[in-house]
Amino acid sequence: MNLSERLARSNGLRCDIRFGHGGRVLRAELRQQQKNEGRRHDMKKAMFAALVAASSALCSAQTGTPIKMVGSLDLSGPVAEVGKDTLLGIQFAVDALNKGGGVLGRPVTFDYQDNGSNAQRAITQSTTMVRDGAVFLMAPQASGSTLGVTKMVSAKLKVPMCVSASGSEDITMKDFQPYVFSVTPNAYTEMRGAAMQLAKQPYKRYALLAADYSGARTNEARFKAFLKELNPQAEIVIEEFPKLGAIDYTASINKILAAKPDYVFTILYGTDLVTFSKQATALGFFKQINSKFFGIYDESVLKTLGDSAAIGGNGVQRAPADYLLKSGPQAKAYVDQFKAKNGFPPSDWSTLAYDCVMTWAQAVNTAKSTDADAVIRAVEGGEFNTMRGKLRFGKLDHAADAPVFFGRLERGKEQGHPIMAVTDVIPGSMVRPTEAEIRKSRQPE
Structure with missing residues (x-):
């Protein structure tokens, strides 16, 4: 590609960089031409000056203030x-x-x-x-x-x-x-989707585990309300609220096991879920509950968990990379390019x-x-x-009608770490609150 073509294709932030390189190339060409064709020296200089002016105008039109x-x-x-x-x-x-x-x-x-x-x-x-x-x-x-x-x-x-x-x-x-x-997805949409998934199952005795902060407590309350609405037979036998960023979950693990629930539903994510899962594995927790366990997962957590994941358990993800790879060329290109740049696929x-x-x-x-x-x-x-x-x-x-992804934890042979194999994708339109519910939430208590 010659210099004029490069200049014509320059855009945005790259414009000045490309021209700087092209300018050096052209000056080198000019010096060679001056040796071989001295009579055309003035014409080349004029051409270079014209290209400089044209490129400067193009750059100023396409960049501007960031x-x-x-x-x-x-x-x-x-x-x-x-x-x-x-x-x-x-x-x-x-x-x-x-x-x-x-x-x-x-x-x-x-x-x-x-x-x-x-x-x-x-x-x-x-x-x-x-x-x-x-x-x-x-x-x-x-x-x-x-x-x-x-x-x-x-x-x-x-x-x-x-x-x-x-x-x-x-x-x-x-x-x-x-x-x-x-x-x-927010607490309302995610927890309604989770309750819809679990209400179809035969479980009646639930243990709830959530970090002790406002967002997790809201999620826990929503899940409890939706589960009772969709499965009136369900009973919450224990609720545990360890602090956000806890380093020892032993007490909560023992209390949950003592309550003998049919299913354990957790609202832990990130480092909290990793810390809990590793301690739970060491204490044989997942084996004792037969992996009847639900967690909030993402790519980074699944990669970090390794053998501490509750294989066979269930979970929710917000943007699973393994699913995106198969959902269309645009999403696949995004995952591939992100991985090429960072060395790992994008987390949710x-x-x-x-x-x-x-x-x-x-x-x-x-x-x-x-x-x-x-x-x-x-x-x-x-x-x-x-x-x-x-x-x-x-x-x-102003909440997006974002889909909610549910699935089952499996050992990912290709990935080298556990994955959540997506089994259900619930459209946001199915789980979002009604206008009446939104307006009611804004009324003074």
Whole structure:
């Protein structure tokens, strides 16, 4: 490809880089031509100057001021693994956008800080970064931090914020504000789907295990209510609430075994689920309950669990990479490219974060503006391409009709670690709350 062709194809952030390289090549060519064809020297110089001018005009038209995205992420603390995976997904999305010419012809940047899973720190960091010129905010991963940031930053500063990890239903129901939108299943949709799955089974005596924080307690309450609604015969024989980030689950394990449940339902994820599962395996817990166990899994957790996974048990995932590989060429290309770049497939948290950024980018392009109100109107009225299929957002809650994936834990021979083989995909439209339920959640108690 000659220099003029390279210049014609230059775009976005790559424009100046390509021209710099091409300029060196052309100057070398010019020196050679000057030796062999001195009489054409002036003509070559004129051509070079013209190409410089043309390229400069092209670059300035396609780059412009970068569009700034920011986020206060949980990169340390009890949900650090979720935060780190979220960051990988955001960075992968930013790279993809910039390679494709950016958004509205402008490059996209992402600045972030580590909040250490501290809600007040997340609010302070998000406020500072937004006031520094950001037009889009990624939510933290811990539910408490996300609830704080949505109220104190996104709502007050009127900046669109996307939720990719926190499953607290309060974000889009009770504490909803118009500049937030969520691409992840929340407590209502995920727990209704789980209750639908288990209500079909013969189990009657349930043990519930959830970390002691607002989001997990909300999930636990929802599951309990839905299970009783769908299976009035069900009985909760024990409820355990170890602290978030617990390092010793022995007491809870012994109490659950003593209660002799038919089934154990856990609302643990990330490091908590790994720590619990390893201790449970060492104590023979899964064998004693015959793997009648339900967990919230993701790619990173399954890879880390290894022989400590409750093989034969059940679980839920939000964006399983093994399923995405088989769901279509676009999702397969995404998984393959992510793995080629990072050395491992995307976890659920990475894919959800990727979908957040790409949904926002599509809304901006639809609105032809980064103006907050215009972008939110586009979110409310659009259909968006994501790695989990096309999604729409409820006008009353800005929650995506995201599918929920259920399956059975198996030993993955090809993957070299346990996988959740998807057996059921429940569309978000089947498990989302009604408008009446959303409005009721917002009424003063």
